[in-house]
Amino acid sequence: MPDVTVAHAPRLTPDGHAAPSGAYDGRELDLPSSDDEVLDRLADLGFSSLAQRLDPERVAALRAAVARVREREGHGDGAEALHILSLFELDPVFVDLVDWPPMLGPVTTALSPNIHIHHSHLDVHPPGSSTVPGGWHRDGGVQGRDMRLLPARQPRLAVKAAVFLTDVDRPGDGAFELVPCSHRDDGLPERTTEPTTIQPLALPAGTIALFDTRCLHRRGANTQDRTREAVFFTYTYRWITSRDDLYEHHPEWQALSPLRRQLLCDPMWEPFYPKPGELPLDAWVAESAG
Numbered sequence: 001m002p003d004v005t006v007a008h009a010p011r012l013t014p015d016g017h018a019a020p021s022g023a024y025d026g027r028e029l030d031l032p033s034s035d036d037e038v039l040d041r042l043a044d045l046g047f048s049s050l051a052q053r054l055d056p057e058r059v060a061a062l063r064a065a066v067a068r069v070r071e072r073e074g075h076g077d078g079a080e081a082l083h084i085l086s087l088f089e090l091d092p093v094f095v096d097l098v099d100w101p102p103m104l105g106p107v108t109t110a111l112s113p114n115i116h117i118h119h120s121h122l123d124v125h126p127p128g129s130s131t132v133p134g135g136w137h138r139d140g141g142v143q144g145r146d147m148r149l150l151p152a153r154q155p156r157l158a159v160k161a162a163v164f165l166t167d168v169d170r171p172g173d174g175a176f177e178l179v180p181c182s183h184r185d186d187g188l189p190e191r192t193t194e195p196t197t198i199q200p201l202a203l204p205a206g207t208i209a210l211f212d213t214r215c216l217h218r219r220g221a222n223t224q225d226r227t228r229e230a231v232f233f234t235y236t237y238r239w240i241t242s243r244d245d246l247y248e249h250h251p252e253w254q255a256l257s258p259l260r261r262q263l264l265c266d267p268m269w270e271p272f273y274p275k276p277g278e279l280p281l282d283a284w285v286a287e288s289a290g
């Protein structure tokens with residue numbers, strides 16, 4: 001198993017936003033070789049790509065769904081960015097992602113089977129679409145503030161999946177950028193200066209990265225010539241409420257498998273005292289182990 005720190009070290013940049021392209025060395029991030037390595041990287045660095053990529057057919061199906069949404073929204077290539085919350089109601093093809101085994105395995109091991117997806121979005125960034133200056137943030141809204149604890153003292157409440165549907169592997173492609181290990185920051189909760197260590201995730205289409213939402217991260221500027229398409233969704237504990245549109249507003253989801261219903265926040269299973277083995281994800285874990 002490669003040493004994760006060494007494997008990622010060449011792509012760290014010392015000078016941040018001023019020259020994000022300096023972070024790229026022309027190589028893609030290496031894929032971890034096992035789920036254990038995914039979990040090690042997630043714990044140690046705060047992010048990891050999955051050991052497996054989505055196959056090209058699935059990427060094509062997801063991109064066709066993105067095209068349908070863009071058509072509905074009247075979103076053309078020269079337009080500003082598209083950022084739509086509540087991904088799974090946009091097209092059933094997106095729902096097929098929620099229980100993809102190479103992702104669900106490590107996510108469930110990291111968090112537990114008592115999870116659902118409480119926040120999701122579709123993002124389309126044409127060339128030249130605007131970026132928030134700086135843009136560094138941790139996810140979770142006011143969770144961190146309300147805990148009144150430094151990031152290093154906050155518990156891990158969530159793991160977010162970033163699914164890249166187009167290649168984001170050249171300087172200026174608008175890569176997702178993250179400050180490695182910032183989930184373990186023992187400094188002030190809000191940074192006012194540019195971080196000194198930035199990891200842009202240079203990844204081909206079909207790659208899924210998991211990240212610890214306590215990490216500082218942002219989207220880089222797309223100064224290139226192709227549109228970046230990506231979807232994001234956050235797995236968290238079922239005792240944390242949903243930020244997406246309510247499950248109850250989507251009767252069409254009643255026909256989904258129990259596992260998918262759990263992940264889309266069906267309230268039929270009690271979140272605080274689920275009976276042992278009661279959750280669909282308990283059964284999934286037991287089957288995967290057997």
Ligand SMILES: O=C(O)CCC(=O)C(=O)O
Pocket residue numbers: 123139160174175176177217218219220232
């Ligand atoms: O679009 C990106 O690369 C970053 C998105 C982001 O901040 C998030 O999904 O939490």
Ligand SMILES: [Fe+2]
Pocket residue numbers: 137138139217
């Ligand atoms: Fe974010």
